[in-house]
């Protein structure tokens with residue numbers, strides 16, 4: 098399986114070979130402020146990700162243990178990864194992938210932290226925090 102994606106302006110283009118995790122929606126307060134809504138992300142092994150363009154890729158340390166990747170020119174939100182230890186995996190915002198992705202939304206995390214202007218009504222599993230591994 099392989100997939101490709103990028104930001105709105107084309108400053109960041111990437112491809113992924115290998116398996117992508119089903120999409121998980123995160124409703125935490127950081128994801129809310131970062132996107133204006135919530136994050137829907139897949140995940141890949143870091144070694145499977147390669148860049149065709151990364152001139153404008155910018156990283157923001159959003160907490161002590163994680164950073165978020167976005168395009169510094171067009172503002173597209175793209176990646177999330179841990180910064181503690183060796184980051185073996187990277188979350189990729191599913192909307193950045195070129196369709197068809199072949200992926201499906203599977204569950205919601207930090208559902209208890211969501212804002213009040215929408216409801217989660219798709220019947221998928223909801224977790225208060227991180228998913229079970």
Ligand SMILES: [Zn+2]
Pocket residue numbers: 104105106107108109153168169170171172173
């Ligand atoms: Zn861009």
Ligand SMILES: [Zn+2]
Pocket residue numbers: 123124125126127128129136207
């Ligand atoms: Zn989140």
